[in-house]
Amino acid sequence: MSESTTLYSRLGGYDAISAVANNLVSRVRADARLGRFWAHRGSDGIEREVQLLIDFLCHVAGGPMYYTGRGMNLAHKGMRISEDDWSALIAQLNATLDHFKVPAAEREAVVGFVQSTKGDIVEA
Numbered sequence: 633m634s635e636s637t638t639l640y641s642r643l644g645g646y647d648a649i650s651a652v653a654n655n656l657v658s659r660v661r662a663d664a665r666l667g668r669f670w671a672h673r674g675s676d677g678i679e680r681e682v683q684l685l686i687d688f689l690c691h692v693a694g695g696p697m698y699y700t701g702r703g704m705n706l707a708h709k710g711m712r713i714s715e716d717d718w719s720a721l722i723a724q725l726n727a728t729l730d731h732f733k734v735p736a737a738e739r740e741a742v743v744g745f746v747q748s749t750k751g752d753i754v755e756a
């Protein structure tokens with residue numbers, strides 16, 4: 633595999649990243665610890681958020697999408713997301729990556745990127 637190939641294409645492009653984002657959001661909404669963050673939100677709002685997550689992940693992985701959403705700090709500010717919430721999110725991310733049998737190198741890149749956003753998201 634060429635070093636110059638983008639993570640976006642190594643992950644399988646738009647459809648694969650979209651499937652990962654949908655799987656992850658379904659898991660976190662059903663998670664006993666995390667579900668409260670999405671309680672009582674309308675389905676249209678959630679669909680828009682999933683689309684922004686897809687665009688964000690595709691964009692940072694080197695795909696051709698332009699991310700029109702907010703930065704991670706602004707988007708999560710005031711939610712009081714804690715260390716324990718973060719651990720639950722990472723456990724669900726690993727379950728998603730297991731589900732799609734993402735190879736080790738790509739998996740490490742995805743988890744590494746998500747971990748790099750922690751300082752902007754965890755605040756309590």
Ligand code: HEM
Pocket residue numbers: 666669670681684685688700701702703707708713717718721745746749753
């Ligand atoms: C425990 C961790 C997290 C929780 C509880 C959480 C929760 C949420 C919630 C409730 C929203 C909707 C905000 C709104 O409609 O105003 C949101 C938006 C979003 N989240 Fe998270 N999130 C977490 C971690 C992450 C991570 C790790 C990423 C990406 C690496 C991410 C990416 C996004 C994006 C792209 C949006 C949409 C931004 C926008 O509306 O402009 N989130 N998150």
